[in-house]
Amino acid sequence: MHFVRWNPQMNNHRQKVTIDGNEAAAYVAHKINEVIAIYPITPSSGMGEWADQWSSEGKRNIWGTIPTVIEMQSEGGASAALHGAVQAGALSTTFTSSQGLLLMIPTMYKLAGELTPTVFHVAARTVATHALSIFGDHSDVMAVRQTGFGLLAAAGVQEVMDMALIASAASLEARIPFVHFFDGFRTTHEVGKIEQLTDDDLQAMMDDALIRSHRERAMTPDRPVLRGTAQNPDHFFQARETINPFYLACPTIVQNAMDKFAGLTGRQYHLFDYVGAPDAERIVVMMGSGAETAEETVSYLAGQGDKVGLLKVRLFRPFSVEHFIAAIPPSVKRIAVLDRTKEPGAVGEPLYSDVITALTEALDERPMPKVIGGRYGLSSKEFTPAMVKTVYDELAKPAPKNHFTVGIVDDVTHTSLAFDPEFSTEDPSTVRCLFYGLGADGTVGANKNSIKIIGEETDNFAQGYFVYDSKKAGAVTVSHLRFGPKPLHSTYLITKANFIACHQFVFLERFDVLKAAVPGAVFLLNSPYPADQVWNHLSRKVQEQIVAKKLKFYVIDGYEVARQAGMGSRINTIMQTCFFAISGVLPREEAIAKIKDAIKKTYGKRGEAVVQKNFAAVDAALDHLHQVQVPEQATSDIMVPPTVSPRAPEFVQKVVAPIIRGEGDLLPVSAMPKDGTFPTATAAWEKRNIALEVPVWDEKICIQCGKCVLVCPHATIRAKVYDKAALEGAPPTFKYTAARWKEFKDQTYTLQVAVEDCTGCSLCVEVCPVKDKSDVKRKAVNMAPQIPLREPERVNWDFFLGLPEMDKQQIKPHIVKDTQLFQPLFEFSGACAGCGETPYIKLMTQLFGDRAIIGNATGCSSIYGGNLPTTPYTVDAEGRGPTWNNSLFEDCAEFTLGLRLAVDQHTLFARDLLEKLREQVSGVLVDEILAADQSADAGVQAQRERVKLLRERLAGIDSPHARRLEAIADYLVKKSVWAIGGDGWAYDIGYGGLDHVLSTGRNVNILVLDTEVYSNTGGQMSKATPRGAVAKFAAGGKPMGKKDLSMMAMQYGNVYVGRVAMGANDVHTVKTFLEAEAHNGPSIIIAYSHCIAHGFDMVHGLEQQKAAVASGHFPLIRYNPALAAEGKNPFQLDSKAPSIPIEKYAYNETRYTMLVRSDPEAAKKLLELAQHDAQVRFKLYEHMAAMPGNGAGKEVKNG
C-alpha cells in the first residue's frame, strides 16, 4: 500500500510558506523555464501575473537567466508561441483554464505528435455549456485527454508545487508534453502552509543532459531539419505509431521522477496513491482536490473499522493499467469512480470508463469488482465528507446506483445520492473560523494576512479559502479559515465553525450567518450599537441562535474605530485584531506585534502614513471590543425580512431568491431551466441597499437637463414627464415640479432615486451643472445618508414606477435632455460603483432596447449583464426588451453576426410569405408592411401595429404559409443587433472575428467598452492599453502605443465608426449611437470607459474622460459612410486640438503615476512618446478631416 509521507526530519532546511496554488505552480514554472507565453483567464491568471511580476523584478530561473514572459492575444496564440519556443529549443510553459485550454487543443496535438517536452499548468475549470462558470471541475482537462499530452493531477497546494516539478522533469525525459492540473479556485486560490522547494531541489530534478538533448533537437539552420510535414495515406498511419514506445515508457519515467523527488524531499508520490484500510472492500477512485476530502473521510471511516479505501489518481494520461491494478488492494470488491465532469451521451464519464477498461483488460484471474460511476463537484459544487460517506454507503448496498450524482438533488432523472449534511469529519483540534465581510471593507485581505501569520509564526497547519459573490459593487465575501496541529485535508467549506465574525450588521438580515456556529462558538459582530444595546437590534432568529448555541458574543463598532484612525470604510485590521485577541491563537501582545509586522509588509511600500493609520486602528481596536451579556431568552420581535418582495414573480421567489440568500445549493434539478434560459427583469427584485449615501433631488433648483440620468451607471436615478393628474395618491414625500420643456409645459416632472438600488457613486452629483445661488456647494442633487431615506423613498420609487412612461414618439432622441425620458432597459447591475461602461449600455437600451438583440463577449459586461442570480436587462410595459446571450469571449462578433443573419433570413422569409398571402391578408396591409419606413421610432411603432393586425388576419387563414408567417411575423419589425464587449475582446482575442464581421457589410452594431485593460480578470494589458500605463503583464509600463482600432475599421469605407466619451461630450455620444444604429451596415462605437483599474476616484470619471479627450489621448471622431455617398468627407473630427498635455490627463491616474514612482526614467520617456503619439494622431485626423469629398480623388473608370 502506498502512503504519502512527509518526513519532517528531511525537510527542516526548507522554508515554510503560506501561499495559494497559483503561486505554488508559478514559483516552480518561473524557475525552470525560459519562455513563458501567457493569456489571462480565471482562475489561472494569477500564475501568469506572478511570472510576469517576477521577471519584471529581475528574478532569475535556476540557470541564471530571467525568463521572457509574453502576453499573447489569446490562449491559442500563447500555445502557438510556446510551440515555436520549444521547437527552437527553449524550455517553455504556459498557464490556462477552461476555454483557454480548449483554444490550445490544435497546438497540443502538434506538440504531442512532435514529442516536445513542455508543461501546461492548468487551473481546471468548468467549460461553458448552458452557462459560463469560472469555477472548478475537470471538464476542460477531460477535453484534452485525447491530445497525447500526459495528464498529472495535484490535489492540494503542496502537491501543486511538487507535481509542477515532477511533471516538468518527467516531460523532459519522456518527451511527452504534460498538462499539470489542479482544481480551479479550490486549489488555485486556497492559501495553505507548504514547504517551498529549493533551487537545489529544482536543479536536481531538471537533468542537464536531458535539457541538452532537447536543445540538440531544436530547429536551427546549423542542423537543418523539416518538421510539420504533410503526409499521405500510404505512410501517415505508420508514422503515427512510432510514438508508442514513448507512451509505454512514460509511466515508469513519471514514477522514477516521483521516487527521485521523494529522495530529495521525503514526499513520496505514486502514479496511483492508495489510502485507507489495507483490507478494504469498498474503494473510491478519483483525482483532484476532492481526493483530499475523500482521504479525510476515509481516514475517519477506516479509523472506525470500515473496510474502505481511496485510490488517488495522479497520472491520468498515459494511463498505466499495470500500476493501477497494482495499487488496488486484492480485497476490493466494489469500486466507485468519481468524475468531476459530465460527458452527456457517453456510457460513463472518462475516469469511470478508463477504470472499467483497465479492470477488464488486467483482471484475467481475479474476479471483476463491481464498478459504479458518479459525478460530483461540477463548477466547484461543494464536495464534503458527508457526500463521500454516502458514496461508500451506496457501494455497500446490494444494488448500488450507477451513473449517480452526489452533492445535488436530482428530482428529474433521480441520479442523486442522498446524504446527511450533518455528518462531519472535522478534527476537534482544528480551529474553524468564518468571516462575513464586504469586498470593500478589506476582510479577505486581512484574513489572508491572518492565515499567513498563523502559518508562518506558529507550528499550526493553516488553510484559508475565500468565497466571493458575483457583484462588483457591494460584493459579499466569506472567508473560511482553518488551523490546527494536524495536516489539513478539508477541501470543503466550513459548516461547523468555532468562530464566526460578521463584519456587516446588515448581513444578519440577508444571510443565516450563525447557521454554522457550533455550540459554545464565538460570535464577533461589527455593530453600530454598543454592547448594552445591540441585543435589542437583533432579529428574533439571531437571538434564538445565540441563546440556543450558547455563543460567546462580542461586539465592536469597527467603523467608528476606522473613522477615528482615518481608515474610512476599511475595518480589516480592526476586526483582525479582535479575532486574534478573542481566539487566543497567539498571546495578545505577540499577535498585535505580528499584525503590525504584516501591516508593514503589506502596506510599507505605500508609505508611512498608511502604515501609521493601520497601526492606530490596531491600537484602538481592543478598547472598543466588548463582550455582550446574553439574556437567557430571545426577546426580539424583529423578523428577518423576505429576500425579495412578495410581489415578485414565482420564478424569482422560487429560484432567484434562494440563490440571493446563499441557498442555491438546495435548489433541485427540476427548479433549473433546462437550457440555460432565464427570464430578464430580475435585478429589480434584488434590493441590496449597499449605498451609505444616496442622491436627493432639489426640485426647486433643478433645470431638468437629464445629465444625471444619462451618466448613472446603475439606472437608479430616473426622470418622468407626466400629466399632473397622475399624482393622485402620491406618497406625502413624493417630489415633483413643472416640466421645463416648451412642448410639455403643462406637464409635471419628477426625478426619482431608487435608493435601495443606488450604489452611492455620486457621479450624478458630480455631473450636475446647477449650483444653489445661496449655497454654491449644493447642487440639484446632493448626497444624503441612505438609512433615513430608505423607507419613504422605497414608497416613492414604487409610485414613480407606476407613473406612465412618456410616449416615445414625443421624445427627441438626439437631444440629451430628452433621452432621460426614455425608459432604461438595463438597470441595477452589479457593476462597480461609478462604472464607466454601463451608461453606454443603458443609453443603447433607452434608444433601441425594445428591439435589441445582444451578443455579449465574456468580460465585465457579461458578468454584470448575465451573472446570476439576477440580470439588469429588463422589459418595458409591453414586455419588450433586450434579449441577450454570451457565447464566448473570442467569438462575440461572429456570434452576433449569426444573430443578424438569422434575423435577416427571417425577415426575408416573412416578406416572401407575406407576398404569398397577399390576397388573404389584404394587399394594402401587405404593401404598407413591405414599404414601411422604420428609420425612426414612430415608424417602428406603426409597423408593430401593422404586424398586430397581420397576426389577427393570419389567425383566420388556414394555410401552412400563414402558420409559418405567424412564427416569424415579428421580424417584419426592425431589430437592432448589437455585439457588446470590452477591449480585451475587440482589440485582442476577438479582433480577427470582429474584423471579419466588419468586412461582411451586414448590419451589426458593435459597441466596444474600452477600459484599455482586461478589467474583468483584474487589469491585464490589452492592445488598447495606452503607452506608459502600468497594467498586469505590463508591470514596467506598456512600452507600445494604443492600437487605433477606429482607423482599422475605417479602411473598409462602408463601416460606420464612432469614438465617443460620454464625459467629454454627451451630445456627441447620443448622436453617434443614433447614427451607428441607423447605418444599414456594420458599425463600431469605441466608447471610452473609465474603470476601477485606472486607479482614481471614480467620482471624477467624467472629468477624467474630458481630460482624455482634451489631451488628445482619445479624440472624438465619427466616420459615416452615408456622408461619402453624398460626396462629402465621411470623416469628422469632433474634438478640438489637444489643449492640455497628456501629463495633465494621465497623472490623475494610478496606472500611470505608479510608474513615475517605481521607474521615473521610464515614465518620463514613455510620457514623451505618448505625447508624441497624441500629437501625430491628431495631425493625421486633422488632415483626414480636411480632405475634400470622399477623398477618393479622380475616379478611374474601368474598361
Place this chain on the structure above:
Amino acid sequence: MANLSTSYLGLTLKSPIVASSGPLCKDIGHILHMEDAGVAAVVLHSLFEEQITIESQALDRHLSEQSESYAESLSYFPDLANYNIGPDGYVEHLRKAKQAVDIPIVGSLNGVSTGGWIRYAKLIEDAGADALELNIYYMPADPAVDGARIEQMYTELVSHVKASINIPVAVKLGPYFSSIPNMARKLDKAGADGLVLFNRFYQPDLDLEALEVAPNLVLSNSSELLMRLHWVGLLYGHVGADMAITGGVHTALDVLKSMMVGGRVAMMTSALLRHGIDYVARLEADVLEWMEAHEYESIEQMQGSMSARNVAEPAAFQRANYMKVLSSYDVRTSYLH
C-alpha cells in the same frame, strides 16, 4: 570692487542674493544655472508632509479599491517592488543638488505632525543640507484655537526640531501675528537661527461663472517688499536670529533696501520666474554698480544701517508713518480731483 559677501545661518555667502523656495529649485539643471548666474545659496522647494501623506493614502486607496471583492479580479494592479512614496524623492534631489553645486543648499520642510517634522528634518540633514528652513505654512482656520496656542505650536516646533538636528534652522513666517516682535523673540529663544520674513499666503480667487473657488497664484511684485522692509527694520537688533527677506525682492534696489533694514539675505523666486535665471547676474551687477556709485565697500557695511534703530526718525517705522501715509494719500486724492 565692493564686497558682496554676507553671512546667513552661519554660512558665508558670496552675495546676499538667494533663491527662495520655489518651483525652479525642483530641477537640478536650474540649480546649476542659478549657481552660474551668481545665486549665493538655494533654498529648495518644500517637502510637504501633508502631500506625502495624501499621496501615500491615495496610492493605498487606489491599489486597494475593489480588490479582494470579486473572484476573477482580486486586484487590479501588479504589486510593484517599490513606489518611492514618501520623502525619498526629495532627499535624493537634495543629495543630487549638493553634489552638483558648491553653493549652500538649504532644505525646506512643511510638516503637519511633530513626528513628521522631526523625522523629515533628520532626513534632510542626513542628505547633506547646509541648513533647514521650516516653512510653517499654517492657516489658523479653527476659531477654537487662540493666538497664544498657535504661537506655542510654533515655538515648540522650533525647539523640537532644533533638539533633533545639528544644522542651522530658519523659520519662515507669515506676517499675521498680533505682535511680530514678540513672536520673533519667542522663536529666537526657541533656538531659531534665522527668520525668513514673510511667507506669501496664496489667496484663492472666485470664478463667478463656475461659482467655484479658483486657485490663484500671482507672482510677487516690489510693492510687497515694503511690509518686509518695515518689519525687518523694526526687528533688527531685537532678535539674535539672522533675518532673510523674501517676497517682493525684484530689483537691485530691493536687494539693497533689504540689506539696509537689516536683512542678511534677500530671497527671490518671482523675479527669476519672470526674467529668467540669468537675471541674477544683471541684478548683482546693478547692486555692485549702485554700491560703487554710492561708495559702499561691502554689504555688511550697509546691513541694518536703515533699521528703526539706526534711522534718524525711528517713528517713521511706527505709527507716525501711518499718519504720514494717510496725509500723502489725502494730498494725492485731492490732487486727482
